Amino acid sequence: MLEIPEGEWGKNTTAVKVENLEKDYGKVKALKGITFEVRKGEIFGLIGPNGAGKSTTLKILATLLRPSGGRAEVFGYDVVNDADKVRGIISYLPEEAGAYKNLTGLEYLQFMARLYAKDEAKAREMVELGVKIADLGERIRDKVSTYSKGMTRKLLLARALMVMPRLAILDEPASGLDIINAYTIRKTIKRFAGEKGVTFLISSHNMLEVEFLCDRVALINRGRIIETGTPKELKEKYSAENLEEVFMKAIGAGV
Structure with a gap:
């Protein structure tokens, strides 16, 4: 594996840093300046409905898409300028991989x-x-x-x-699976984060699953990050029983 630089963004406990990230598909703005950080060794969930911008964000961090604006780094490497180095320290699992x-x-x-x-x-x-x-x-x-x-x-x-990998990027890792296979995959992810120190960035629209799995989450809706924190912090902030209720209250859906 590559040596991790100690540049301005590569210091301390930061594995991923995303700052004002934008992505346009013609006239459609998939990402509208999102900002978040993932700490080394944690399981971080990017959650929201279909079309919120989750997969676009992951593809940019996996160096498969170029952002239209902003910047992102993985362990101090810029995903555009240092794309080859980023690819050397990550693993990416798309939702529809075969x-x-x-x-x-x-x-x-x-x-x-x-x-x-x-x-x-x-x-x-x-x-x-x-x-x-x-x-x-x-x-x-x-x-x-x-x-x-x-x-x-x-x-x-x-x-x-x-x-x-230093960072595993997983897009909907348990989507469409039965309860036994989904449980097995979640336990494997937890074990590799806890025992092996692998950092995980996971996207999902299954907020109850993410609540069980992730140390911290970012709620994304219509290309914007609307909240970030631990599941416990967010549930307390919104007086909610689960992250689904947090999300609905955060977007003003009147739960």
Whole structure:
């Protein structure tokens, strides 16, 4: 992994810093100057309804989109000017990601490990970790085309985490999964943050799930951050029972 700089933005406990970030798609402003920070080692949730700007933000931080304005850094590296360095320390899992269906789960992990590892020994180490994370038993040797959605998602999460990124960017990691697979994925994320020190930035429209998972959250609506804090702080501020109620009160929906 790359050495982390101690520049103006790379100091102390900051993993991600976003400042006045904007993104335009023609006449449509997807992001309208959002600002937030993610601390090293925490699980940070970016939550809001569909179309709020969550995926756009994640794609900019993953260097897949260029912002129209503002700036963002990951461990001190600018996502535009230092894009290659950012890619070297992150892992990104899109909501609609897929795996190669004609490969077995094990072959898929082996293929991806060789793209990241410096040598064959490191690749084998990554694959061994990936197999443990996926926890598919003997099904790891079956073709991905035979997997359920939950099994595929666990395989993809394994691919994202087996490289031991400094920052894992996960877009709707448990979307559409049954309660057992969703629970497994949440526990894996918590374990890697707690035991391995991986920083997570997660987007979700499932606010109850995020409340269980995240240390802090930012509520986003129509391209703007409307609140940031721990779930407990936000529930106390709005006298709410859960984050869904917080969100509705924050946007003035009259709950």
